[in-house]
Amino acid sequence: MLFGNYIRERREKRKKSDPRYSLRQVASRIGVEPAYLSKVERGDVAPPSEAKIIALATELDEDPDVLLALAGKVSSELQDVIRQRPELFAQLIRELKELPDHAILRVVREIRDGDW
Amino acid sequence: MLFGNYIRERREKRKKSDPRYSLRQVASRIGVEPAYLSKVERGDVAPPSEAKIIALATELDEDPDVLLALAGKVSSELQDVIRQRPELFAQLIRELKELPDHAILRVVREIRDGDW
DNA sequence: TGTACTGTGTACTATACAGTACACATGTTA
DNA sequence: TAACATGTGTACTGTATAGTACACAGTACA
Structure with missing residues (x-):
């Protein structure tokens, strides 16, 4: 499963029962431009930064570590623990x-x- | 301990008993320009890429994970394990x-x- | 004393990362 | 049917990453 597809799926699911989960509104809440989130969801550009991914996880009630993994990343918090x-x-x-x-x-x- | 200082210390130590550990020769063996390694050792620029750090670890017989940690990184191999x-x-x-x-x-x- | 090697200063570069800004067509609703 | 909201295409941007290239002064040694 690709990051973008996964996000879109999750968001659309919520949108069915709550119009606050339109691409534009979610984009606004996590602090990015709608055009950018659109490209992210379609895999047109690479996944966003760790901070935006975590905001997205909160917004969609997903596990941040799983979303980060889908984005090919490992939380910097975990990396810090290892680096110690x-x-x-x-x-x-x-x-x-x-x-x-x-x-x-x-x-x-x-x-x-x-x-x- | 900073990455650059540590590398320089280790390299100089070996250089005492083996002239093959001059900055220029080590740079050449790990595949970077001497000027660059000089800047790295003095902390004038950020630590090199993961690949160069691992080459350096091999060259100086140091633990790659420790050097990567000093450089603020975690081996991509370990990250892959976590991402799975x-x-x-x-x-x-x-x-x-x-x-x-x-x-x-x-x-x-x-x-x-x-x-x- | 000249050749060769040492480390370093300055200037430049190519690629990736992480987005923004604006325009546009389509759809919804009041 | 006007006003507003939806997703998306195109163009552009600033910053970080990961170095190279070349010149230069000092040192070693033959």
């Missing part, structure tokens, strides 16, 4: 790379519940 | 953010040794 301890996190992420979702979820839960 | 499963990794990284090094290392080891 690059060896540790690099090792961890490479270790987890091949594991199935449920294994990673198990790690997340163990950390949340355990006495780390 | 954004929710999962975002959750995990935020969870680990506050934990001390030894706790994260424990996770890494458990994954490596265990039956995940």
Whole structure:
């Protein structure tokens, strides 16, 4: 799924029941020109900046990390965490790379519940 | 520690015992102009691209992830891993953010040794 | 003492990024 | 049917990124 298609789909869905989700109004609320959002939704230009993507996520009630991923980006907040301890996190992420979702979820839960 | 200072320090150290580590020769081996590497080492310009930083890491036998971190970057390879499963990794990284090094290392080891 | 190598200052450049501004045709509604 | 709202095409812009090219002064050494 491409970023633009996904956004358009989500926005149009909301528009059905709420006219406040017209392209123009959403564009205005996230602070871009309508022509630009139009091009973004049609994949005519690259996805917007991280800040605009997060605004869009809030607006459409989507997970910002997922939208950023669709846009080929990783949240700068997460990048900052990694940059604080690059060896540790690099090792961890490479270790987890091949594991199935449920294994990673198990790690997340163990950390949340355990006495780390 | 700034990226440029660090690189210069490491390079000069090697240069003491091996004249192949002059600024010019290293620049040539990693494929940039000497004037540029000079500016990079003095922090006169921003750190180079990911590819050049990795070449530099290889050249100076440093950890690429550490050099990238000093340059304010995160390896695109790690970013790709995160982008494959954004929710999962975002959750995990935020969870680990506050934990001390030894706790994260424990996770890494458990994954490596265990039956995940 | 001249040749070769060292690091550096100045000027320039090509490409990507992240949009704006305005005009236009079509559609809706009061 | 006038006023307003909708999405989109075209043209343009400022800033950042990632460097190159060339000249120059100082140092080493043969």
